[in-house]
Structures are given as C-alpha cells and as structure tokens.
Amino acid sequence: MVHIIHAIDDNIPFTGVCFSLNVFLALKNKPNCSPILCGGGFDPQCNHFYPISENNELDDLRIDIMFASAAGVDGRLGVTCYALTEIPYKRQALRQSQSVVLVVDSSKLGVVRKAVVCQLPAIDQVICDVSLPAEWTAMLGTDEQRGAR
Structure with missing residues (x-):
C-alpha cells in the first residue's frame, strides 16, 4: 500500500483514511494529504x-476509492487477511x-487466510505486480470498466 501512496503526485490534494501505522506514516509525508488514522x-x-x-471514525465518512x-x-x-481485528474496519470501508x-502481489493469488474480508464481486479493480493470468481475470469478472492490472 505504501508504494501506491508514494506514486501519488505531490501536487494532488487528497484525504487518506487508514488504520495501519505504516500507511499513516507514508500519508503524513505527502504534502497535500490530509491523513485520517x-x-x-x-x-x-x-x-x-x-x-x-x-x-x-469511519461512521461519518464516505470514501471515493x-x-x-x-x-x-x-x-x-x-x-x-491474517488478523480478525482487521475485519471490522475493512468491511465497513x-x-x-x-x-x-x-x-x-501475485504470491497472494490462490492463498486463503483465516479472516474473510469479502467475496470477489465486491472488488472493482485489481492492481497486481504482474499481469493477472486469464483464469483470474475471468474469476474477477474484469472487463474494460473493471480492468485488472
């Protein structure tokens, strides 16, 4: 997630909402970010x-992306995900x-951990370190509007 934050242009104003310490630390270093931890x-x-x-804090927020x-x-x-404690915030968000x-990243494909966040239809897009294999593109139902990267 930190790599995504670093890729955001410093001139773009945005609000970053997170519940992870390392994500918060990356957000606070973006000059036009208003971070919410x-x-x-x-x-x-x-x-x-x-x-x-x-x-x-999420009770009063609506999130664009x-x-x-x-x-x-x-x-x-x-x-x-690994931790059951992640579930309440992730599901609410x-x-x-x-x-x-x-x-x-591609090492997570085909892996199951103990805490369920959501089913695949809840996902609109995927960003991955490699092009997704055809079977994953089909499972995710990706098309031009739900493109996988």
Missing part, C-alpha cells in the same frame, strides 16, 4: 489499529466506498 486498540503483530467500540490489501485471494473463498481497488 482510525484508532482504537493496536495489534503489534499486524501493525494496525482496530475499533474497540461500536462507533468509529478504497485501496484494500489482502493476505490471500481465492476464487471460491474470496479476499482474506467496503460498504462506504464508491469503488474498491484490491492491491495484491
């Missing part, structure tokens, strides 16, 4: 924050986003 408890194994109450990371992507079992872009 969603708080709560801190999971040192995954380096992210998670909600500890019913209400949180959500860039979501994953520890696993499977055609049948969907998008997964998915519900409140106009568009969802999955950022994943």
Whole structure:
C-alpha cells in the first residue's frame, strides 16, 4: 500500500483514511494529504489499529476509492487477511466506498487466510505486480470498466 501512496503526485490534494501505522506514516509525508488514522486498540503483530467500540471514525465518512490489501485471494473463498481485528474496519470501508481497488502481489493469488474480508464481486479493480493470468481475470469478472492490472 505504501508504494501506491508514494506514486501519488505531490501536487494532488487528497484525504487518506487508514488504520495501519505504516500507511499513516507514508500519508503524513505527502504534502497535500490530509491523513485520517482510525484508532482504537493496536495489534503489534499486524501493525494496525482496530475499533474497540461500536462507533468509529469511519461512521461519518464516505470514501471515493478504497485501496484494500489482502493476505490471500481465492476464487471460491474470496479476499482474506491474517488478523480478525482487521475485519471490522475493512468491511465497513467496503460498504462506504464508491469503488474498491484490491492491491495484491501475485504470491497472494490462490492463498486463503483465516479472516474473510469479502467475496470477489465486491472488488472493482485489481492492481497486481504482474499481469493477472486469464483464469483470474475471468474469476474477477474484469472487463474494460473493471480492468485488472
């Protein structure tokens, strides 16, 4: 995710919403970014924050584009991550986003982790370190409007 942030032109104003410490640190260094770090408890194994109450910062936000990371992507079992503590924020952000872009490297394709984020139809686009194999393009239902990279 940090690579995506570094690729954003410094002249583009944007608000970056995150719950990961390393993503926040990258956002705060962008000169025209207004970063929002969603708080709560801190999971040192995954380096992210998670909600500890019913209400949180995402309640009052609507997101244009959500860039979501994953520890696993499977055609049948969907998008997964390592930590159950990631689920509340990720699912809420998915519900409140106009568009969802999955950022994943090819080593995650065909991998399943314990915490389910969503099924593949919830993903609008994919950014990957390699061109997606044809079977993944078919599973994701990508076309010119849902192009995989």
